[in-house]
Amino acid sequence: MNLLTLVVLLPLAGFVLNGLLGNRLGRGFVSVIGCGLPILAFVAAVRAFMQLDGAAGAALVESAYTWAVVGDFTFDVAFYLDRLSGLMTLIVTGVGSLIHVYSTGYMKDDPGYARYFSYLNLFLFFMLLLVLGRSLLVCFVGWEGVGLASYLLIGFWFEDPAKAAAGKKAFITNRVGDTGFLLGMFLIYHALGTLDFDAVNEAFQGPVPPAVSASLVGVLLFIGATGKSAQIPLHVWLPDAMAGPTPVSALIHAATMVTAGVYLVARLNGLYLQAPEASQLIAVVGVATAFFAATIALVQTDIKKVLAYSTISQLGFMFLALGVGAYGVAVFHVYTHAFFKACLFLGAGSVIHALGGEQDVRRMGGLWRRIPFTFWTFAIATAAIAGLPPLAGFFSKDEILWYAFASERGGSPLLWAVASFTALLTAFYMFRLLILAFLTPSRMAHEVEHHVHESPPSMTAVLVVLAALSAVGGFFHVNVFLEPIMPLPETDHALEHLELPLIVLAVATGLAGLAAAVYLYRGGLERADGLARRYSGAHRLLSGKYYVDELYEAVLGRPLHWVSERVFLDIGDRRLIDGSLHGLAALAQRGAGRLSRIETGSLQFYVWLVVLGAFASLAWVWGHG
Amino acid sequence: MTWAGLLLWFFALAALAGGVLMLVARHPMRVALALISSMISLAGIYAILGVHVIAVFQVLIYVGAVMVFMVYVIMLLDLRDSSFLQRYGRAVVPSVAIAALLAAALGAAAGSGRTMTAAEFAMLQPGSTPASFGVQPFSVAFLERYWLHFEVTSVLLLAAVVAAIAVVRTGRRRDG
Amino acid sequence: MDSTRLLLALAVTLVSLGFVGVMVRRNALVLLMCMELMLNGVILSLVTFAARSATLDGAVLVFLVFVVAAAEIAIAIPIVLLLARQRRTLDVGAWSELKG
Numbered sequence: 001m002n003l004l005t006l007v008v009l010l011p012l013a014g015f016v017l018n019g020l021l022g023n024r025l026g027r028g029f030v031s032v033i034g035c036g037l038p039i040l041a042f043v044a045a046v047r048a049f050m051q052l053d054g055a056a057g058a059a060l061v062e063s064a065y066t067w068a069v070v071g072d073f074t075f076d077v078a079f080y081l082d083r084l085s086g087l088m089t090l091i092v093t094g095v096g097s098l099i100h101v102y103s104t105g106y107m108k109d110d111p112g113y114a115r116y117f118s119y120l121n122l123f124l125f126f127m128l129l130l131v132l133g134r135s136l137l138v139c140f141v142g143w144e145g146v147g148l149a150s151y152l153l154i155g156f157w158f159e160d161p162a163k164a165a166a167g168k169k170a171f172i173t174n175r176v177g178d179t180g181f182l183l184g185m186f187l188i189y190h191a192l193g194t195l196d197f198d199a200v201n202e203a204f205q206g207p208v209p210p211a212v213s214a215s216l217v218g219v220l221l222f223i224g225a226t227g228k229s230a231q232i233p234l235h236v237w238l239p240d241a242m243a244g245p246t247p248v249s250a251l252i253h254a255a256t257m258v259t260a261g262v263y264l265v266a267r268l269n270g271l272y273l274q275a276p277e278a279s280q281l282i283a284v285v286g287v288a289t290a291f292f293a294a295t296i297a298l299v300q301t302d303i304k305k306v307l308a309y310s311t312i313s314q315l316g317f318m319f320l321a322l323g324v325g326a327y328g329v330a331v332f333h334v335y336t337h338a339f340f341k342a343c344l345f346l347g348a349g350s351v352i353h354a355l356g357g358e359q360d361v362r363r364m365g366g367l368w369r370r371i372p373f374t375f376w377t378f379a380i381a382t383a384a385i386a387g388l389p390p391l392a393g394f395f396s397k398d399e400i401l402w403y404a405f406a407s408e409r410g411g412s413p414l415l416w417a418v419a420s421f422t423a424l425l426t427a428f429y430m431f432r433l434l435i436l437a438f439l440t441p442s443r444m445a446h447e448v449e450h451h452v453h454e455s456p457p458s459m460t461a462v463l464v465v466l467a468a469l470s471a472v473g474g475f476f477h478v479n480v481f482l483e484p485i486m487p488l489p490e491t492d493h494a495l496e497h498l499e500l501p502l503i504v505l506a507v508a509t510g511l512a513g514l515a516a517a518v519y520l521y522r523g524g525l526e527r528a529d530g531l532a533r534r535y536s537g538a539h540r541l542l543s544g545k546y547y548v549d550e551l552y553e554a555v556l557g558r559p560l561h562w563v564s565e566r567v568f569l570d571i572g573d574r575r576l577i578d579g580s581l582h583g584l585a586a587l588a589q590r591g592a593g594r595l596s597r598i599e600t601g602s603l604q605f606y607v608w609l610v611v612l613g614a615f616a617s618l619a620w621v622w623g624h625g
Numbered sequence: 626m627t628w629a630g631l632l633l634w635f636f637a638l639a640a641l642a643g644g645v646l647m648l649v650a651r652h653p654m655r656v657a658l659a660l661i662s663s664m665i666s667l668a669g670i671y672a673i674l675g676v677h678v679i680a681v682f683q684v685l686i687y688v689g690a691v692m693v694f695m696v697y698v699i700m701l702l703d704l705r706d707s708s709f710l711q712r713y714g715r716a717v718v719p720s721v722a723i724a725a726l727l728a729a730a731l732g733a734a735a736g737s738g739r740t741m742t743a744a745e746f747a748m749l750q751p752g753s754t755p756a757s758f759g760v761q762p763f764s765v766a767f768l769e770r771y772w773l774h775f776e777v778t779s780v781l782l783l784a785a786v787v788a789a790i791a792v793v794r795t796g797r798r799r800d801g
Numbered sequence: 802m803d804s805t806r807l808l809l810a811l812a813v814t815l816v817s818l819g820f821v822g823v824m825v826r827r828n829a830l831v832l833l834m835c836m837e838l839m840l841n842g843v844i845l846s847l848v849t850f851a852a853r854s855a856t857l858d859g860a861v862l863v864f865l866v867f868v869v870a871a872a873e874i875a876i877a878i879p880i881v882l883l884l885a886r887q888r889r890t891l892d893v894g895a896w897s898e899l900k901g
Contacts, residue, residue, distance in 0.1 A: 601900030603893055604824050608716070611723050611820055618730040633804055637811050644818040644838055648825070656831050660838060663815075667845055670808065674852040679863050686867045691837065691874045698878050699830060702885060713825050720824035728817035735809045735846075758852075758860060766857040767864070774861070778868045785872035792879045 002062045003048040004079035007089065008128045010041040014121035022114025034117030035100040038124055042093035049086045059198070061134060073193075080134035080197065083482050084331065088131040088263055091338050095255045096124050098462045102346050103247040105458035106353060116156060116245070123149035127256050131263060135195040136185050139264070143181065143228065146257045147174040153252065154244040163243040170237040177227015177234050184220035187212045201270025214271050218278025221268065222285075225261030230312050231289045231319060236549055238312055242304040246349030249304060254311050254341035259334045262318045266327045269486050273325065276410070283323020283410055287418050290316025292546070294425040298432075299532070299542045302359050303348045306433050310385065311341060313426060320419060321400045325409030325489035328479035329399040335478050336392035336470070340384040343466035347378035350455045350463065351437060355448050361433065362525060366442035370452045373460040375438050377467035382434045384470040386427035387510040392474030397423060398506050399479060402499060406491040416502075420509055427513025435521045443524065633673050639666035653699045657692060664688050678763045808849040815842030829881045829891045833874070840870055 014037035022030040052060055059082035067075045081089070100120060107116050126145025133139040148171070155167025189195055191212035192203050203210050225231070230238040241253050252258070265272060265282065272279055290313045297309035314337050321330035352359055354371050368375040384391035387398065401423070405416035442449060454460065479488060520528050532539040541547075643663030650656045664687050671680035768775065815838055822835025844866055851859020881891075888895040 599899055601897030603896065604720075605716075607820075608720060608723060608824050611727055611824070615723065615727045615730050618727075618734060622730065622733060630804070633807065637807060640811060641814060644815055647831075647835065647838060648818060648822050653828055653830050653834075656834055660834050663838065664841060667841055670845070671848055671852075674804075674848065676848055676852050676860055676863075679848055679851075679860055682864060682867055686871055687837075687841075691871055694874065694878060695830065695834060698882065702830070702882070702891065713827065717825055720821055724817045724821045724824070727820060728813055731813045731816065732810065735813060736806070758857070763857055763860060763864075767861050771861050771865075774865055778865055782868065782872055785875045789875050789879050792876070792883065795883075 002064070002079075003044055003051070004060065004062045004081055004132055005064045007041050007044045007048065007093070008064075008079065008125065008132060010037045010044070011121040011124035011128065013037060015118045015125060018114050018118035018121060022118060027108075027113055030114045030117050031104045034121060035097065035104060037121065038093060038097040038100050041124070041128070042090070042097050045086075045089045045093045048081055049090060052081055052083070052086050067137075075137055075195075076135070077138055078134040078196075079132040079138075081132065083485055084263075084267060085131050087331065087335065087478065087481070088259075089128065091335060092124065092127050092131060092256050095338050095342050095466075096127075096251060098465060099247050099251040099255075099342065099346070102250075102349070102459050102462040103245075105456045106247055106349055107245060108456075110245075112156065116153075119149055119152045119156070120248070120251070123153065123252060123257070127260075130260055134197060136188065136197065136200070137195050139197075139267075140181060140185065143224070143260060144178065146252070146260065147171055147178075147228070150174075150241070150252050150257055153248040154241045156244055156248070160243075166237075166240040166243040170241050173234050173237040174227045177224045180220045180223025180227075182224075184217045184224065187217050187220065197267055200268065204271045204274045209274070214275035215277040218268075218272050218275035219281060221264060222261075222278060222282055225264055225319075226285065227261075228264075229258050229261030229315050229319070231261070231285055231316065232292060233548075235289065235293070235312050236552065239305050239308045239545070242302070242308050246304065246345060246352060249308070250342045250345035250349070253308065254345050255338040258311060258315055259318070259338070262315070262322065262330055262334055265319075265322045266331050266486065269327045272322070272327075273409075279323050279325065280410055281323070282319050283404075283415060286316045286319025286321075286323055287404070287415050287422070288316070289313070290320065290422045291418055291425075292316075294422045294429065296542055296545050297429045298425065299539055300429075301362050303351065303361055303364075303433065303437060304345075304359060306361075306429060307341070307344055307348060310344075310426065310430065313422060314341070314385070317397065317400050317419065317422075320404055320415065324403050324407040324411045324415070326399070326403035326407060326479070327486040328482040328488055329396065329403055331482060331486075332478035333396040333400060336384070336396040336473055339466055339473050340381040340391075340393055340470040343377055343381035343463060343470055344385070346459070346463055346466065347374050347381065350374040350459055351378075353455050353459070354452050355444065356451055358444070358448055361436040363443055363445060363448075364437045365440040365444065365524070366438070367452065368438040371454045373454060373463060377460075377463040378438070379434060380467040381470050382430045385430050386513060387423060387506060388514075389507060390471075390474065392470050392472070394507070394510075395474035395477065398503055401506055402502060403489065403491070405498070405502060406495045408490040408492060411489075411492070420506065423506065424509045424513050427510045428517050431514045431517035432521055435517055436525070440521065440524045629673055633670065636666045636669040636673070639663070640670070654696070657696050657699055660695075661688055661692050664692065676758045678758055678760050805849060805853070809846060812842045812846035812849070815839070815845065818842075827892050827894060829885065829893050830878075832893060833877055833881065837870070837874070840866075 014033050017033050018030050022033075048060065059080055061078060061080050063076055063078040065077040067077050069075075100117070103116065103120065107113055110116065123146060126142045126149055128142070130139050130142030130146060133142055151167045151171040153167075154170050155164045158164045158167070185195065188200060191210045192200060194200065194203075204214055227234045238253060238258070242249055272282075293309045293312035293316065297306050297313065300306045300309060314333070318330045318333050318337070321327070321333060350371065351364070351367065351374060354367070354374065355364065358364065380391070384393040387394045389395075401416060401419055403411055404419050405411055405413060444452075520531070544550075640663045643659045643661075643666060646659035647656050647663070650659060664683060668680045668683040668688075671677075671683060819835045819837075819839030819842060822838065823832055826832055826835060844863060847859065847863055847866070851863060884896065885891050
């Protein structure tokens with residue numbers, strides 16, 4: 001069987017088997033199938049990847065199935081493996097498998113164990129469709145599918161209405177973005193007659209520009225990406241999505257699904273190279289989102305929410321890189337981010353598990369001795385995200401900052417300045433989290449403190465692997481690896497001498513963030529609380545997440561609800577539709593009532609009617625005879 | 626105008642007068658008598674036309690049986706009820722109107738016949754010999770050629786008798 | 802006018818008068834008698850044409866119509882009697898249960 005098709009179908013088989021048989025065959029079966037199949041998919045992906053390297057850079061294409069033939073147009077389901085999709089597949093299956101293994105420990109006591117693993121495998125299937133799909137259409141199927149899986153998994157504990165609502169919010173917000181994706185897809189198809197990525201890139205790079213504005217398509221597809229990758233203004237679903245189980249947050253909302261937007265833009269780099277306005281927009285939105293989310297993360301008290309806003313912020317960095325033409329660098333950051341963010345989320349899961357469900361950092365502290373594995377892996381991942389060398393985050397973030405400053409395709413000092421400040425904030429709030437959760441004297445409740453215990457090996461082993469990858473993963477320079485298909489932008493020669501100073505500045509920023517966090521939070525919350533009281537207005541604004549949700553509710557939610565209720569329900573449904581039916585019935589009834597007056601019960605009246613009829617027929621015959 | 630023609634007019638007017646009287650009289654007995662006079666006038670008309678056997682049968686059967694029966698029943702049912710006080714039911718004018726329309730239509734239909742040929746006209750003279758419509762030729766035609774119709778009508782009469790008995794017996798049982 | 806026209810006009814008039822009687826009079830027996838008037842008008846037209854024909858077929862038909870009329874009246878009057886006995890009146894308006 002074809003390797004790529006196998007990679008894609010193995011998780012699907014896991015979904016079907018666990019979904020249908022899991023509850024009947026028990027935990028063991030579910031764990032073996034649920035983890036085993038993704039691991040097999042990873043092995044197959046590695047093999048395919050090696051085949052790729054052997055094929056001297058040409059891409060592997062496998063056509064799996066002809067979906068539809070409409071007149072002259074054929075829509076195929078085909079898979080495409082080049083360096084970019086190969087890397088993404090390895091990340092998805094590799095980190096995915098690790099998280100599956102972690103879940104066997106984390107979700108051990110949950111009654112929905114089989115359902116959880118079948119949904120997780122379903123997600124993996126759709127994500128692989130997304131990254132391996134050759135055409136925008138297959139990618140879109142995967143796009144929608146991961147949205148569905150995300151909804152199912154966020155609302156996994158659906159008996160709690162708040163959690164179910166979070167799932168709904170994620171799905172609906174994604175859907176809003178998807179209109180942009182669809183419109184972009186329609187325009188591309190209309191102009192080019194094909195949806196295959198390689199054909200689209202070639203068409204836009206070719207000598208004859210296609211009949212559609214690249215910037216327009218670029219902006220539309222980017223709108224889809226903002227929905228999926230939680231950029232402004234469609235970022236509101238990601239913090240709420242923390243209602244789902246922590247491994248889900250790690251897999252979907254850190255390592256894989258949210259990077260789908262980045263993947264899309266990077267994959268269509270041929271198009272975006274010809275769309276300077278769209279790229280500008282992407283860069284600005286990216287850096288603004290990064291800054292915006294980082295400021296909110298400064299005051300969050302839920303350990304998962306801090307990580308959620310951190311994810312939004314890091315995604316902003318990736319889009320910044322995409323916006324200035326450094327597509328390979330953005331993918332590099334996807335790669336490193338997958339490692340350290342997954343490690344952070346799983347570490348948070350481990351903390352929550354240890355504390356029996358506590359998620360508020362104000363009630364943590366002093367855990368570094370009690371759960372050492374968790375602490376050290378969390379610390380390594382925090383240093384990675386802060387950009388401290390020689391960990392992975394340092395390499396990728398530095399490249400982003402450099403290209404933001406110096407790229408010929410849109411780099412500017414302003415972008416660099418905002419991004420650097422955001423990096424400072426990132427280091428600060430991440431170390432704040434580390435200190436408050438692990439290093440300060442304990443603020444835990446007594447019963448909780450009694451039961452603190454290290455997580456089982458299924459969880460800690462995965463943490464160790466991910467921490468190791470966060471540490472050394474940066475040495476594999478993905479941006480260089482991807483150069484053959486995504487050339488790095490030219491940098492302004494006049495600024496090249498500033499490259500090294502900027503690196504030093506970046507490291508200094510990270511250390512400054514660390515120092516500030518240590519200063520403010522050493523010994524607990526008192527100093528920080530004092531600061532919050534002095535700047536209470538700003539604190540409230542940030543705690544309230546800039547009141548974006550409230551704004552959306554007021555501007556969109558309530559008017560739509562009003563329209564639904566007053567216009568469509570009252571007027572449209574009740575008055576028009578029901579009313580017309582009732583009206584017809586009433587009309588029939590009244591008509592029948594009037595007509596029934598002809599039955600007077602009087603024999604002589606009936607004779608009169610007979611004579612009338614006789615006269616009429618005589619007259620008619622006479623008239624026409 | 627010949628005597629026959631004059632008599633024809635006379636009987637026609639008599640029949641018409643009887644009909645009008647029927648509509649106007651209050652007591653059913655007077656209505657019956659008006660009808661009887663109308664029928665006798667019609668018998669006269671048949672006789673003038675030369676169809677003597679039919680004229681006789683009109684008087685024998687229609688007046689002698691049907692109307693006598695009707696008179697008996699009127700005399701038996703001495704019911705003083707609302708129909709005596711109020712002759713007419715609802716809506717007299719529309720009834721007259723529609724009947725007038727019907728009459729116009731029928732009249733137009735009847736009057737739209739073609740004019741007669743001389744041969745046909747010759748046949749029309751009143752006073753065709755009584756013998757041609759006499760009892761003997763009539764009976765011969767009746768029982769020779771129309772014997773099937775004769776048998777069928779006798780069955781009909783039998784059915785009528787049985788039905789009358791059944792109706793009356795049911796009525797009596799309900800009364801008892 | 803010639804006799805045929807006269808007699809046909811008379812027949813039409815008798816039928817119409819009978820109709821008016823049926824529609825207008827309230828006594829059930831009078832109603833029946835008006836129907837008899839109608840029937841007589843029709844028979845008159847039949848006889849008018851039969852008298853003109855060379856054969857006796859018309860006359861035989863008239864005789865058969867008499868027979869049927871007699872049979873009909875033999876049934877109709879007992880029915881009216883029973884109806885009258887039920888409602889204790891000969892008024893046709895007493896029977897209006899099909900109203901509405």
